[in-house]
Amino acid sequence: MRIIIHRGADEIGASCVEVAYGTTRILLDAGTSLDGSVTVFPDDINDYSAVIISHGHQDHYGLLESLPESVELYMGDVAWGFLQSLRIFTGQPPLAERSRICLKAERPFKIGEIVVMPYLVDHSAPEAFGFLLSAGGRTIYYSGDFRAHGRKAKTFDYLCDRLPREMDAVLLEGTLINRGNSHFSDESKVEEGIIDAIGKEEGLVCLSCSAQNIDRMVTAFRAAKRSGRVLALDIYSAWILRVAQKLSKNIPDIRWDGIRVLSHNKVALGQYRKIKQNSGFFGDFVRELYHSDNELWEKDIVDSPSRYLLKLSDFGLAHILQKLRKPSTVIYSQWSGYLDHDSSAYNEPAGALKALAGERFYEIHTSGHATKEDLERFVSQILPKTVIPVHTNHKHMFGALFSQTIVLDDGEVFDLAATT
Ligand SMILES: [Zn+2]
Incomplete structure (x- = not known):
């Protein structure tokens, strides 16, 4: 060979x-x-x-x-x-x-x-x-x-x-x-770390992570549930969880209690358009998104920020934080290289989130x-x-x-x- x-x-x-x-x-x-x-x-x-x-x-x-x-x-x-x-x-x-x-x-x-x-x-x-x-x-x-x-x-x-x-x-x-790996040596430590960070916050907690990291999405759901919060997702993240259902019915899904989808207003609009343009690919998913058990407005989050663990794109999270105008926690659950100004991998929306959260910015990740x-x-x-x-x-x-x-x-x- x-x-x-x-x-x-x-x-x-x-x-x-x-x-x-x-x-x-x-x-x-x-x-x-x-x-x-x-x-x-x-x-x-x-x-x-x-x-x-x-x-x-x-x-x-x-x-x-x-x-x-x-x-x-x-x-x-x-x-x-x-x-x-x-x-x-x-x-x-x-x-x-x-x-x-x-x-x-x-x-x-x-x-x-x-x-x-x-x-x-x-x-x-x-x-x-x-x-x-x-x-x-x-x-x-x-x-x-x-x-x-x-x-x-x-x-x-x-x-x-x-x-x-x-x-x-x-x-x-x-x-x-x-x-070395990060300070969090495994996924269960990440879950505990996120629960600790949520426990310190009386307002909104935002989570920045890859929706395709299904281990982390499971962690997000479990941490939200154990903290008495609802996991609020953008349409893209909700869809990715649906695709992953093929692997296991134990992967969280929008049909579950404790999950809502931000399906209205600015953050949702761009993603909703992509679904409409490719309706054959998404099947009945759009109808489920707008079921009253699942849907969520930006106003819901602004009115009751302490109810949610919010997982959107970094861009979406920054938009909500600017609208909310209250101190909020951001949990950054990705590779720290994206936050490094001197790296070619530097991610500007992630940097903006860090600036918005100030002292309430936590890096909680495992490789x-x-x-x-x-x-x-x-x-x-x-x-x-x-x-x-x-x-x-x-x-x-x-x-x-x-x-x-x-x-x-x-x-x-x-x-x-x-x-x-
Ligand atoms: Zn890989």
């Missing part, structure tokens, strides 16, 4: 890894960069048999827009739903429906001569997979993005039990290899990625012959942790047949 990291050998983002055997060539992930630099498929993309997407984050699927129909696409159904939803709500046309093969955990499939086994992993995107690939008596595992401190933390030990020992190579993500200790735990259990860093800004730090590390550059061919 051959491995080529087309992109992502020395970068967090733009993930694109080729695994090939004989004439079968597969791309694992097809992501765009997080720093805005241009990313493209290899020139000979038409010669590949398939693209397999590990999970629904743009740095793993962002190139799909230009994937030729002749190349098979393997992807989770919910990841595809999130991709299409994000495109619609950000004003991009949805991708043309194309033939897709739906990934299911531990349902192996064969592409040419390569057998692929998907394993469910714990990540900040739901329905995230790692892949075990076998051909010609060789075995490779591609970790995708994973961790051991989210709501599916148990999948970490399960995976370690299931994976073969002493396989030929592991392509291992190293997002956190050079830094979507494995800690250095968990990476060590993973490797020490499955004992791969080779560890190849991916999805990291610090690939040269792997060698100090794993003596079997082989560091690749983007585009370099690593041939397992040449190793013993």
Whole structure:
């Protein structure tokens, strides 16, 4: 088997890894960069048999827009739903429906001569997979993005039990290899932190987080409920929870008590228009939004701010805070890099929220990625012959942790047949 990291050998983002055997060539992930630099498929993309997407984050699927129909696409159904939803709500046309093969955990499939086994992993995107690939008596595992401190933390030990020992190579993500996780070591600590912050506030509590981080949305619902508040969502967040219902009926939904949707006034209008323009995609959802049990006006929040934990876009939250004109708490539950003025990832609406909240601004977050200790735990259990860093800004730090590390550059061919 051959491995080529087309992109992502020395970068967090733009993930694109080729695994090939004989004439079968597969791309694992097809992501765009997080720093805005241009990313493209290899020139000979038409010669590949398939693209397999590990999970629904743009740095793993962002190139799909230009994937030729002749190349098979393997992807989770919910990841595809999130991709299409994000495109619609950000004003991009949805991708043309194309033939897709739906990934299911531990349902192996064969592409040419390569057998692929998907394993469910714990990540900040739901329905995230790692892949075990076998051909010609060789075995490779591609970790995708994973961790051991989210709501599916148990999948970490399960995976370690299931994976073969002493396989030929592991392509291992190293997002956190050079830094610790936040002060909140796991999702349950985030829940407690949010409850503490709500407990200190007699007015409105705003929550800034990714709606597609379903673990965090579950945390938001639980924290609101345990604090005696209603979770108020924007239309986009409510829709994303509906898409995620395919994974589990335990994921909160607008049909549940304790959830309302801000479906009127300025914040809602732009999102409502997107739904009207793509009514076939959303089905009956719009009727549910405007059911009296679900709907909410901006005035409801302004009149009774202490009733709500409000989760909107940063832009939407800033609008409500300006309208309310009362001291309010903002819980920032995302990567702190978006708040760093000196970073290319700086997010202006998030910075504005921080300024509006002043002393009542709390950062409460846990990472979507494995800690250095968990990476060590993973490797020490499955004992791969080779560890190849991916999805990291610090690939040269792997060698100090794993003596079997082989560091690749983007585009370099690593041939397992040449190793013993
Ligand atoms: Zn990810």
